[in-house]
Amino acid sequence: MRNVISLLLAGGAVCALAQPATAAGFYLQEQSVRGAGRAYSGEVADSGVQSLWWNPAAIARSPRQAYVGAHGVLVDADVTDTGSTITYPGGVTTPVGGEPRAFKPIQDGVVPNVAVSMPIGDRFAIGLSMAAPYNFTTKYRRNAWARYDALESRLNSAEGQLTGAVQVTDWLDVGVGVSANYTDAKLSTASPNLSPLLPDGVNQLSGDGWDFGWTVGAQAHLARLTVGASYRSSIDHKLKGDIFVGGLLGPLAAANLEGPGSAAFSTPWIATVGARYALTDQLTLNAQAQRVGWGEFDAIRVKTPAGPQTLAQNYKDVTSGGVGLDYAVNPRLTLRAGVQYDPTPTPSDERTARVPDGDRWLYGAGASAKLTDGLTLDLAAAYIDFKSTNVRHDTVFYPGTAAATTTRLNGRVAGQGYVLSLGLTSSF
Numbered sequence: 001m002r003n004v005i006s007l008l009l010a011g012g013a014v015c016a017l018a019q020p021a022t023a024a025g026f027y028l029q030e031q032s033v034r035g036a037g038r039a040y041s042g043e044v045a046d047s048g049v050q051s052l053w054w055n056p057a058a059i060a061r062s063p064r065q066a067y068v069g070a071h072g073v074l075v076d077a078d079v080t081d082t083g084s085t086i087t088y089p090g091g092v093t094t095p096v097g098g099e100p101r102a103f104k105p106i107q108d109g110v111v112p113n114v115a116v117s118m119p120i121g122d123r124f125a126i127g128l129s130m131a132a133p134y135n136f137t138t139k140y141r142r143n144a145w146a147r148y149d150a151l152e153s154r155l156n157s158a159e160g161q162l163t164g165a166v167q168v169t170d171w172l173d174v175g176v177g178v179s180a181n182y183t184d185a186k187l188s189t190a191s192p193n194l195s196p197l198l199p200d201g202v203n204q205l206s207g208d209g210w211d212f213g214w215t216v217g218a219q220a221h222l223a224r225l226t227v228g229a230s231y232r233s234s235i236d237h238k239l240k241g242d243i244f245v246g247g248l249l250g251p252l253a254a255a256n257l258e259g260p261g262s263a264a265f266s267t268p269w270i271a272t273v274g275a276r277y278a279l280t281d282q283l284t285l286n287a288q289a290q291r292v293g294w295g296e297f298d299a300i301r302v303k304t305p306a307g308p309q310t311l312a313q314n315y316k317d318v319t320s321g322g323v324g325l326d327y328a329v330n331p332r333l334t335l336r337a338g339v340q341y342d343p344t345p346t347p348s349d350e351r352t353a354r355v356p357d358g359d360r361w362l363y364g365a366g367a368s369a370k371l372t373d374g375l376t377l378d379l380a381a382a383y384i385d386f387k388s389t390n391v392r393h394d395t396v397f398y399p400g401t402a403a404a405t406t407t408r409l410n411g412r413v414a415g416q417g418y419v420l421s422l423g424l425t426s427s428f
Helices: 002-015 033-037 250-255
Strands: 065-081 085-087 093-095 101-103 109-120 124-131 136-139 152-167 172-191 201-222 225-232 235-246 257-267 270-278 283-292 299-304 307-312 318-330 333-342 360-372 375-397 405-427
Touching: 033 065, 033 333, 033 360, 033 375, 033 405, 065 375, 172 235, 201 257, 360 405
Parallel strands: none
Antiparallel strands: 065 101, 065 109, 065 405, 085 093, 085 405, 109 124, 124 152, 136 152, 152 172, 172 201, 201 225, 201 235, 225 270, 235 257, 257 299, 270 283, 283 318, 299 307, 318 333, 333 360, 360 375, 375 405
């Protein structure tokens, strides 16, 4: 047990380092290596500690298990200027200028997850897990064409969940979990001065905080068919930190400031349904759909020493879906594969450079090998095909004043991603 607790604490420390977002928006699907191998097509209906994130009922019939996984994420994308402009006071409009193409603004990273489950008696089980569910980091150079929309955008989270599950009947399991989420964020943007001959200023917000959520789920085990459903709550975040505005010159210099600030926003709720059907003793078919309530992320509400601000996001709810299969070659080796369609929640008419997102297809393949009777090795690889899409976002700096300056961001984003996953599950 001491080793298990050490594993969870270590996982919690590194979860906050997870960086890239490989599902739509800034949601990370990489919560199990087994799931990655079949494109997350059957997790809500599968059992065992690796499915804890997807369904708290998954551990009701599980033996005592511990799991640790890591997912290396590589994103090869570029964001290109297609005619961005800036309009200064007096109506003078010029190109934004700067580097016209940003290579690899979405940062690579490693996504860890750990979990442990323990049965209590014949029908009850408890679980403890650490995950990094919402993370992204994008970085642009100080002279990039997207600088007036974003320089650095970083959101890292680490979430610990305590889970309880019970076998209600011989065929029905239910579970519930409560989670504590630590979030750390930093947003920075270049601010134009009143002439293209002057250097840019900069504004930056950074902060962190703890917030809480919950999840419920159920599974029905019906001969060769298992059906699962779960719901994960939205979390209302309030981050407290610091505001910095600097480098503004001339009449704008009075707007330079440094002091305490806060930011409030909500992450989405997630409703998941799925099924696994054992077509034969060797072949199992999987299907899963998720409705993600990204409409909760409608704005970031910032409080500064100069007054409140609202940064509209206007994300939309989306539905993703995947299908896959598991094939047991023999009692010690299982192969799997799957495909998933995952649409972007970002609005097409106001997509920002902070999250240059697009619809995507994910193709996964993987394997599980029993190294010993109590230790299983999981491997998976995935390819993510991003649909090329437009970046469109207008920003008014210094609104309501004679210095009002408008930037109109116009760009194109294209790319692909690669995920390599490795995990170990121990029954003890």
